[in-house]
Amino acid sequence: MNKKSSAQGPGQDAPTHSVPAPQPLSVSLEANVQEISKRIGESSDVVFRHFTNESLSSSPLAFIYIDGLVNSEMVNQTVLQPLMETVVPKIPDITATDAYNLVKDQMLPIGSVKEGKTLESLLGMLFDGYTLILFNGMTTALAADTAGWEKRSINEPTSQGVIRGPKEGFTENLRTGTAMLRRRLKTSDLRIEEYKIGERTQTGVALVYLEGIASAEVLKEIRRRLNAIQTDSILESNYIEEFIQDGGLTPFPTIQNTERPDALAGGILEGQVGIIIDGTPFALLAPSTFFNFFQSSEDYYQRYDISSFLRLIRYSAFFVSMLLPALYIAVTTFHQEMLPTTLLVSLAAQREGVPFPALAEALLMELTFDVLREAGVRMPRTIGPAISIVGALVLGQSAVQAGLVSAAMVIVVSFTAISNFVIPSLAIANSIRLIRFIMMLIAATLGLFGIMSFLMVLLIHMAGLRSFGVPYLSPVAPMTPRYLKDIFIRVPLWDMTIRPKTNLGKETRRQGKHQKPEPAKKLQKPEGENTP
Known part of the structure; x- marks a missing residue:
């Protein structure tokens, strides 16, 4: 069990559990340097440097920074050179406080300079890329913001690509x-x-x-x-x-x-x-809410009719990915009378030499595809896609020829997997992968009745979920018709004047009324112009 909270926001009260009292700085420079070195463990990337500027103070000063977290050029130009090379007029009987104020107010040409009075606060700033400046005889130290560690450049998002729209994604910074x-x-x-x-x-x-x-x-x-x-x-x-x-x-x-x-x-x-x-x-x-996971950034970067069509495809793919294998198992196992005679005869002929029931077929193919997908993700990028594609083709064809699975089952599993990739949110797509296996087990034992019963339980469960107090199925349940303009389809942007009330603070309107473009009036020809 942790003894202290590590989350403290601006203006927020500290949690009620016990927190160790922070250790204040000592008036001795050497004592502070030794304590910081002890806490860090004399790590090789931590730079300690003592120096003396006689025109500033007869007592030594020290600065500390972590190599790799700071911009070395900035440290040299904004901290080291001003403190070590600047000659100030000699002030008789200058005190440590005078030297501290002189450095803080006049000698650090850098934007952000903070003060620290405890070892904990100084260590926190040290790990954030600050350079610490410690004074002998002072219980307060300065921290100059010299952060400059290596970071990845801004690139196109890898998991949420779009055809039309911005091509930049967040980095780790x-x-x-x-x-x-x-x-x-x-x-x-x-x-x-x-x-x-x-x-x-x-x-x-x-x-x-x-x-x-x-x-x-x-x-x-x-x-x-x-x-x-x-x-x-x-x-x-x-x-x-x-x-x-x-x-x-x-x-x-x-x-x-x-x-x-x-x-x-x-x-x-x-x-x-x-x-x-x-x-x-x-x-x-x-x-x-549930419907947020089916919205893509590209929905708002192209025409509303195309966006609406694609969004309906995503909802259809959601149900296909969740239900198709279970429906195939239920129909072929319990409800053969629902199939046309020609299709039933074709499926029966395919399954004639298959030694496994439909459930075992589906589980075998689904697990095989999941293994191939994980292998494609974990393999080196140059060979991962080739292995996943070749593996799926070879294994699928070989399984059918060996009589382990039927061709119809390969088609069902393949179309299910493709439908899963249509959903723009990986989080909801992974949820469907888990639900699909439960659906298959229920379909193999209770048929269509079990599928409908489980869907009802699933719907009741979703209706009871909340996201920070907001109903998970809103604005469908509870129903609010005026907020359905961006749920199943997307209406034109000029018609979406109100923000969804479920997420609303004080402001409700996002744009003015009557934004629909009107057709231009028929142009009149200038007087005296002859008609050709």
Whole structure:
């Protein structure tokens, strides 16, 4: 059990559990340097340097930074040279306080300079890329922001590609993520609150939202859950997602994840709250309803009729991916009378030499395809796709020729897998993979009656889910017709004047009325112009 909380946001009260008292700095420079060195463990990447500037102070000074987390050129130009080479007029009887104020106010040509009075605060800034400046005789130290570690350049998102739309995605750097969001939302209403979560990792987490649009109740609940996290590490956004999500034991995700800045900005404009985590390109959006997972950024970058058609295809693919193998098993096992005679004879002829029941066939093919998909992901990028494609073709053809499975089952499993890839959200697609196996087992024992019963249980379960207080099936359940303009289909942008009430804060209208373009009046020819 951790003894202290690692999530503390701006303006938030500390959790009620016990927190060790921070250790203040000593007046002795050597004592402070030794204590920092002891806590870090004399690591080879930590640079300690003592120096003396006689015109500034007769007592020595020290600076500390971590090689690899700082920009070395910035350290040399903004910290070392000003402190070691600058000659100041000799001040008689200069004190440590005078030297401290002189350095802080006049000798550091850098934007961000902070003060630290405890070892814990100084170590936190040291790990964030700051250069510490310690003075003999002072219980306060300075920290200059010289962060400059290596980071990945901005590239196209790998998991959420679009044909038309922005081609840039988040990187693993928190400040780059907030800057990309600021570039899209150039408004003073954008708020960014930062947290440090993880006792050992001290991972930076940014809560981003629009003041006046995001729900105050949702914000309060998200802050409470972030502050309640007690863990030693946060390495990816899923850590945060599992700690704060609703639902408990449910296969359905209640928080979206995206690596697209435009998708995050669009969600924030809808009243959602974004969570950007340092060290991962995947940001979170909450609260999220079931229908949010079927919306793609590209829906708003092309005509509404095409977008509506594609969205209906996604919903159809959802049901196909979840139900097709189960329906095949149920019909071929219990309800053969539902099939046309010609199709029934064809299926019977295919299964004549197959030694396994339909359930065993389906499980064998589904597990084989999942193994091939995982192998394609884990293999080196140059050979992964080739192995997955060749493996699927060779194994499928060989299994049919060997009489282990029927050709119809290969078609069913293949079309099911392709339908699963149509869904834009990987989180909901993975949920369907789990539900599909349960459906197949129920279909093999209870037939269509079992499938319908399980669908009813699943629907009741979804109706009871909440995402930070928002009903998971809203605005369908509870039904709000005026907010259905962007659920199953997308109406033209000029007709979506109201934000969905489920995510709403104070502001309700997103654009003016009567935005529909009117046809231009017939042009009149100038007087005196002859008709050709």
